[in-house]
Amino acid sequence: MSVLDLIRPDLRQFSGYLSARKQNSGGAVWLNANEAALPQAFDNQQLNRYPEPQPQALKAALCDYYAVSADQLLVTRGSDEAIDLLVRALCVPGQDSIVIQSPTFGMYAVCAKLHACQVIDSPLSEGDERFDWDIPAMIEAVKRNGSKMLFLCSPANPTGQSLAPEALERLLLGLQDQCLVVIDEAYGEYSRNASAIALLERSPHLAVLKTLSKAHALAGARIGSVIADASLIAVLKACQAPYPISKPSAELAVQAFAPGNLSRSHQAIRECLAERAILADALQALPMVRAVFASDANFLLVRFNEAEAIGRYLLERGIVVRAMAQYPAIADCLRISIGTPSENKALLQTLNSYHRASHA
Numbered sequence: 237m238s239v240l241d242l243i244r245p246d247l248r249q250f251s252g253y254l255s256a257r258k259q260n261s262g263g264a265v266w267l268n269a270n271e272a273a274l275p276q277a278f279d280n281q282q283l284n285r286y287p288e289p290q291p292q293a294l295k296a297a298l299c300d301y302y303a304v305s306a307d308q309l310l311v312t313r314g315s316d317e318a319i320d321l322l323v324r325a326l327c328v329p330g331q332d333s334i335v336i337q338s339p340t341f342g343m344y345a346v347c348a349k350l351h352a353c354q355v356i357d358s359p360l361s362e363g364d365e366r367f368d369w370d371i372p373a374m375i376e377a378v379k380r381n382g383s384k385m386l387f388l389c390s391p392a393n394p395t396g397q398s399l400a401p402e403a404l405e406r407l408l409l410g411l412q413d414q415c416l417v418v419i420d421e422a423y424g425e426y427s428r429n430a431s432a433i434a435l436l437e438r439s440p441h442l443a444v445l446k447t448l449s450k451a452h453a454l455a456g457a458r459i460g461s462v463i464a465d466a467s468l469i470a471v472l473k474a475c476q477a478p479y480p481i482s483k484p485s486a487e488l489a490v491q492a493f494a495p496g497n498l499s500r501s502h503q504a505i506r507e508c509l510a511e512r513a514i515l516a517d518a519l520q521a522l523p524m525v526r527a528v529f530a531s532d533a534n535f536l537l538v539r540f541n542e543a544e545a546i547g548r549y550l551l552e553r554g555i556v557v558r559a560m561a562q563y564p565a566i567a568d569c570l571r572i573s574i575g576t577p578s579e580n581k582a583l584l585q586t587l588n589s590y591h592r593a594s595h596a
């Protein structure tokens with residue numbers, strides 16, 4: 237079975253929109269895209285022109301960083317766009333399904349629902365202050381439902397754990413010739429585990445999602461990547477909007493890979509991990525904290541007595557954390573991103589003041 241067999245039958249020969257930039261490049265007098273002939277007076281980036289569909293310099297930097305070839309990577313408008321493209325390219329609306337493991341990142345289900353596809357849940361199991369995947373149950377869920385795709389987020393959002401390499405190997409083996417396995421590594425840079433990218437050669441039914449939104453500190457630039465077999469990348473490219481990446485974003489993002497900037501990002505990751513350990517210990521010691529879940533990412537999932545009241549108390553004092561009320565298994569938890577040392581200190585002080593006020 238080829239990965240192309242998983243593509244929607246009606247899209248297998250689809251070549252997508254032939255934009256002006258795709259049809260012809262080069263030349264000096266550009267009269268092909270109905271752009272304004274002159275830029276705005278305040279514009280020094282020539283934004284009167286459409287950007288490159290796949291900005292070459294950024295794409296080269298991403299391929300170099302993730303050690304993949306140009307035909308294995310598609311630059312996307314954040315990994316949110318990659319998730320949407322995958323669902324639209326593979327799933328027949330009203331017929332196909334995807335498998336997720338709740339509680340997990342909400343966009344997999346949102347994209348599936350917007351595309352009239354069923355969402356099959358093979359939930360995480362909760363152990364001693366950590367969640368984990370049930371690999372046999374996930375394989376069984378795909379087979380039982382003939383699902384087109386399984387999304388797995390590792391490190392997992394919002395629960396924080398990483399998938400062990402042996403478990404990923406078992407999953408890929410069990411789903412060979414069954415479905416596309418999408419490993420979302422949005423938080424991969426914070427993890428001790430190696431990226432799943434290395435398994436691509438042996439597993440054409442694997443796709444890996446990457447983003448510059450987390451460890452590269454560029455959430456506002458909206459740059460993600462989907463890395464997969466070249467044949468799948470070609471199909472996704474045909475399904476993508478003509479000019480998804482804005483020129484200012486592409487030019488800014490490419491700077492993230494300059495050696496000095498990259499080493500600063502790596503330093504920031506180390507600092508975040510050190511802060512995470514300090515914050516986890518401090519939270520654990522608070523009387524209203526019932527559990528701090530093991531985390532391999534830049535956030536902590538924390539189970540509280542009175543999570544809702546604490547979330548409200550923090551918000552009233554200007555500290556915004558993420559409520560988990562929409563996930564039944566962790567409705568009594570808050571997800572807390574690791575901030576700067578002073579932000580984390582402010583969080584702890586406010587939690588202490590909540591405790592004093594509620595026991596006064």
Ligand SMILES: Cc1ncc(COP(=O)(O)O)c(C=O)c1O
Binds near residue numbers: 341446
């Ligand atoms: C697991 C996961 N995947 C993808 C995304 C979306 O990332 P992007 O900003 O690249 O669209 C997020 C954002 O929070 C996330 O947590």
